[in-house]
Amino acid sequence: MKSVEGIKQVSEVSWEIPPSFKAGMKVPARIYASKTLLENMDSGVFDQVTNVACLPGIVKCAYAMADAHWGYGFPIGGVAAFDTEKGVISPGGVGFDVNCGMRLIRTNLRSKEVQPKIRELVDLIYSLVPVGVGARSAQGFAESQIGDITSLGVRWCAEHDLAWDDDPEHVEEGGYIRGADIGKVSREAIKRGINQFGTLGSGNHYLEVQVVDPERYLDPDLAKEFGIVHEDQVLVMIHCGSRGFGHQVCTDYLRNFETGMRKFGIQVRDRDLACLPFSSKEGKDYYSAMVCAANYAFVNRQIIVNKVREAFERIFHKDAEALDMHLIYDVCHNIAKVERHSYDGSSMDLVVHRKGATRSFGPGHPDVPRPYKSVGQPVIIGGSMETGSYLLVGTQKAMEETFGSTAHGSGRTMSRTAAKRSVRGNELQKRMLEHGIYVKAATMDGLAEEAGLAYKDISQVVETMHRAGISKKVVALRPIGNIKG
Amino acid sequence: MPIRFLPNVALADVAYEATAASLKGLFEACALGLTEVMVDPRTVKAREKRTLRVSSEDTDRLLYDLLTELIIVKDVDSMLFKSYQVRLGKDSKSLVCVAAGEAIDRERHHLRNDAKAVTMHMFGIRHAGRTWKATIVLDI
Numbered sequence: 138m139k140s141v142e143g144i145k146q147v148s149e150v151s152w153e154i155p156p157s158f159k160a161g162m163k164v165p166a167r168i169y170a171s172k173t174l175l176e177n178m179d180s181g182v183f184d185q186v187t188n189v190a191c192l193p194g195i196v197k198c199a200y201a202m203a204d205a206h207w208g209y210g211f212p213i214g215g216v217a218a219f220d221t222e223k224g225v226i227s228p229g230g231v232g233f234d235v236n237c238g239m240r241l242i243r244t245n246l247r248s249k250e251v252q253p254k255i256r257e258l259v260d261l262i263y264s265l266v267p268v269g270v271g272a273r274s275a276q277g278f279a280e281s282q283i284g285d286i287t288s289l290g291v292r293w294c295a296e297h298d299l300a301w302d303d304d305p306e307h308v309e310e311g312g313y314i315r316g317a318d319i320g321k322v323s324r325e326a327i328k329r330g331i332n333q334f335g336t337l338g339s340g341n342h343y344l345e346v347q348v349v350d351p352e353r354y355l356d357p358d359l360a361k362e363f364g365i366v367h368e369d370q371v372l373v374m375i376h377c378g379s380r381g382f383g384h385q386v387c388t389d390y391l392r393n394f395e396t397g398m399r400k401f402g403i404q405v406r407d408r409d410l411a412c413l414p415f416s417s418k419e420g421k422d423y424y425s426a427m428v429c430a431a432n433y434a435f436v437n438r439q440i441i442v443n444k445v446r447e448a449f450e451r452i453f454h455k456d457a458e459a460l461d462m463h464l465i466y467d468v469c470h471n472i473a474k475v476e477r478h479s480y481d482g483s484s485m486d487l488v489v490h491r492k493g494a495t496r497s498f499g500p501g502h503p504d505v506p507r508p509y510k511s512v513g514q515p516v517i518i519g520g521s522m523e524t525g526s527y528l529l530v531g532t533q534k535a536m537e538e539t540f541g542s543t544a545h546g547s548g549r550t551m552s553r554t555a556a557k558r559s560v561r562g563n564e565l566q567k568r569m570l571e572h573g574i575y576v577k578a579a580t581m582d583g584l585a586e587e588a589g590l591a592y593k594d595i596s597q598v599v600e601t602m603h604r605a606g607i608s609k610k611v612v613a614l615r616p617i618g619n620i621k622g
Numbered sequence: 623m624p625i626r627f628l629p630n631v632a633l634a635d636v637a638y639e640a641t642a643a644s645l646k647g648l649f650e651a652c653a654l655g656l657t658e659v660m661v662d663p664r665t666v667k668a669r670e671k672r673t674l675r676v677s678s679e680d681t682d683r684l685l686y687d688l689l690t691e692l693i694i695v696k697d698v699d700s701m702l703f704k705s706y707q708v709r710l711g712k713d714s715k716s717l718v719c720v721a722a723g724e725a726i727d728r729e730r731h732h733l734r735n736d737a738k739a740v741t742m743h744m745f746g747i748r749h750a751g752r753t754w755k756a757t758i759v760l761d762i
Contacts, residue, residue, distance in 0.1 A: 179633075206633055209743050213634065233739045233761045270660050270733040271700045271726035329697040339736040340762045341634065381697040384738040384761065388690060391742065408742055553636055553735070553762075554629035582734055622736065 141183050150203075150601045154187055161191035161406070167198040169544075171601050174203055174593065177550070181207030182214075188406045189217050193414075194224020196480055196487060200539055202494050203601035204548030204593060208232075210409030213493035213549075216542040219415060221475060221486045225403070226420045227412035228394060228427075230490030232471035233387045235427055236434035237342075237378030238309075239468050239495075239517035239545075241528065242442060244449065245461040248348045248369040252617060255575050258346065258452045259618040265444040266344060268622035269579035272336040276440050280331055284319035290432035294439045304439065306506050307464035309496060309514075313432045314474060318425035322382075323389045326426075330382025330433055335440030339583055339622030342377040343522060344441065346618035350525065353613030359530055360612050362512045363465050372614060373445050373462075374526060375438050376519050378471065383430035390423045415488050424473070424488075431472055438467060465528070466506075466515035470495045470545035476504075478540050489540050497531035497543035497608045505531070516608045519546045520595030522576065522587055523569060525615045527599045534606035543608040544599070547592035556591040557582055569619075578621040587621060624651035625658055628757070631744065636735060637759040646708050648747065648754040649685060649717065653706040656689055659760055660696065662732035666704040668722035677716035682747055684715055685756060689740045692721070696737075700726045735762040 147153050151169050156162040166186040170178060182205045189211055190199035196218045205214030210229030219225055244251075251258065267273060278286060286293050291312030294300035305312030319327075337344060351368040354360065365372070379386075394411040397419040398404070403412065413420040442464070446457035453460060473490045480487075498505050500513045509515065513531040520526045524547070535541045551559070562581025565588055569576050578584040602608045624641055631637035636659050640651035657663050674691050678684040688708075695701050703723030710717050726733075739761040748755045 208634075209741055233741070269728075270736040271696060271702070271728075272736075273700060325694050325698075329694060333697070338738075381694075381738060385694070388739050549633040552629050552631070552633050554627050558629070580733055580735075586735075 148605065150604045154183065156190065159187045159191070162187055164190050164195050164198050166190045166201070168201045168205065169203045169601055169605050169607065171597060174597055174601060178205060179207050182212045185210065185212040186215060188410060189215060191406060192217065192219070192225055192227065192410065192412060193403065194220040196220055200542065202544035203598040204493070204544040204546055206548045206550070208492065210407050211490070211492045214544060215492045216490065216494045216539060218478065218487040218489045218540045221415050221488055224415055224488060225412035226415045226424060226473055226488055227410060227490065228387050228390050228423065229409045229411060230492050231427060231473050232492050233384045234378035234471055235383035235386060235430035236469045237471040238434060238438070239470065239519055240375045240438045240442065241465040241515070241517050242373045242445065242462055243364045243465050244371045246371040246453065247367060248371060251346065251371045254452055255346065255618045258448060259575050259577050259620060261452060262344060262445060262448045263577045263620050265448055266335065266337050266441050266620065268337040268620060269339045272338070272622065273332045274334045274336055276335045278331060278334060280327060283327055283331060286436055287319055287429035287432045288317040289313050290435040291439050294436055299443060300439050301463070304464055308435055308467040309469055312435055314428045316425055317428040317432055319429055321422045321426040322386060322429050326382050326385035326389065329385050330380060333380040333382065334437055335444065336380060337441065337620065337622050338377050338380055339579060341587060342622055344620040345374045345522070345616045347372050347374055347526065347614040347616050350613040350615040355610045355612055359512060362509060363515055363528065363611065364461070364463065365612060374517065374519065374614065375441050377437060379430040379434035380437060382433045386426045386430045390426060393419060393423070427473065431469065435467065466517065468495050468517050476540070487540065489542070491542055493545045494542050495545045496541055497535040498541045499531045499533035499536050502536065516543055518544055518595070518599055521547055521589040521592040522574070522616060522619050522621070523589030524595050525613055527595065527613050528611045529599065529608040530611055532606055532609055535608060539607055543602045547595045547598060549591055550593055551591040553586040556588050557585045559590060560585050560588045574616050574619060576619045576621065584621055625655040632759050635741070635759055635761050637757065639755060639757050642754050643752055645714060645754055646710050648756055649688060649708040649710070650706045652685060652689060652756055652758055653692060655758060656692055656737060656760070657703060659735050659737050661702050661734055663704040665730060665732045666702055667724050668704055669724035672701065672721045674719045674721060676719070679715065681714040682745070684717060685747060686740055686745060688717065688719060689758065693737055693739065702726055702731065737762055
């Protein structure tokens with residue numbers, strides 16, 4: 138058992154480190170993990186989640202989800218909520234890639250229809266969606282449009298025939314977070330981002346053609362609510378974020394925050410936990426810029442969806458509408474948002490930070506889209522390219538325990554350099570093909586870095602959150618085609 | 623070897639340590655390390671030169687800002703560089719960097735990771751005797 142003084146098991150899959158563990162902790166730190174996951178969690182997680190627990194205005198707990206691993210300041214898989222009046226906002230609690238997130242699109246195609254054409258399909262998508270270093274958009278937007286685009290997100294796309302009418306409703310926050318102000322975004326961020334709409338990026342970003350795994354078709358009734366009606370139905374998953382735009386926003390504001398902390402007399406245990414009062418001008422400026430980046434990411438994924446729909450039309454000679462290529466959902470997993478939550482008998486606005494964590498709102502919540510109101514929001518948790526991913530649903534328990542938050546992915550266990558030393562990209566590509574997964578990658582090094590052995594077991598992560606009652610499993614998704622930058 | 627990759631520093635990103643016999647050499651080595659992360663520099667030709675002028679509040683920040691500027695040029699102008707000549711200002715709070723490289727060519731360049739930001743994690747210039755070092759962790 139990981140040696141963390143005073144850590145107590147509070148349920149089958151949750152643990153708590155009390156405030157007495159570290160001077161300055163204002164709240165406990167709660168970790169969701171099976172015993173195995175906890176034993177293998179890197180020690181940086183415990184140090185970082187307890188540092189987060191020291192931040193001003195934090196409410197209830199600092200959280201680490203089952204996929205947690207060491208990050209910058211906040212652990213990846215970290216969640217923390219702050220009082221909007223007395224608390225802080227921290228770029229480290231969001232991450233450089235603002236609104237890195239997941240989008241899931243369904244089709245009415247079955248595995249046997251797609252598998253024979255998978256190479257053709259993946260190669261075509263690869264030609265339509267730029268990936269990797271220096272990827273530039275085929276979608277030309279003018280700089281004069283970027284204010285509206287980053288203010289209205291997918292709603293802007295729908296108004297300009299770049300999204301279907303029902304797309305915005307199937308994106309977190311209705312396709313755009315309110316509060317954007319392009320005036321708070323630097324020229325450098327705009328110039329970096331203007332040519333990257335509709336690009337996938339690299340690293341752990343991917344686009345995957347997936348099939349519902351018939352052996353893990355776990356809740357057919359719930360799956361039907363999300364438009365999944367066959368046990369070998371084909372879907373497409375997209376994982377990417379706000380590209381250079383979001384990264385530059387974070388870079389710019391980290392600098393501002395270092396200066397601002399001296400002004401407000403804030404000291405933190407870790408430089409990467411730079412934070413300012415949410416109520417300050419500086420804090421609000423960052424929030425407004427971060428929201429622009431978040432909405433950029435929603436639009437980025439929308440443009441990619443349009444290309445995916447086009448590719449399916451060309452390969453299967455049917456309209457994307459006839460192929461039922463509607464969005465199931467789109468979730469953020471690097472974000473800070475003002476949300477209303479119940480705590481200690483009152484309803485309060487909180488700045489909820491999710492860094493490598495996903496919203497998991499339960500049935501009946503006003504922010505759950507109308508088609509899913511009775512069941513809860515879809516939660517998309519991505520695994521490695523070898524193990525597949527999961528679709529889950531949010532729960533009332535998540536609202537009660539974790540400010541409606543759950544895990545986001547597998548979580549890395551090995552560095553990129555170590556992964557590249559363990560496996561060769563071209564051998565991995567060949568092995569994946571033997572296992573029925575056709576991979577198109579911009580670089581073999583990039584592919585090797587994303588090998589399954591570099592990640593935790595997604596099934597353990599998902600099972601933990603399921604057993605905790607925070608997000609409930611619906612279906613497992615098996616990859617048959619993959620594009621990596 | 624002026625650049626040494628650090629496999630145990632960052633799980634999801636890339637980290638390297640640069641070493642040089644002078645502060646100017648350290649700046650050049652750090653820039654070369656950034657190139658190495660993004661592309662095999664042997665596949666990049668020095669077709670054009672770009673002059674970057676950077677000034678900052680201190681020397682550490684100057685290095686951070688130079689590397690950030692190179693990332694911006696990569697995204698805005700689609701350029702990668704294979705060599706750098708840095709001239710530091712007297713107080714080491716400003717510099718002129720002449721970078722030699724070319725536009726990204728996806729057919730010819732052996733591209734690697736897309737560096738998107740310089741993190742502040744472990745960032746800082748260290749000087750002991752005749753050796754200058756810096757650890758750079760890039761978000762990719």
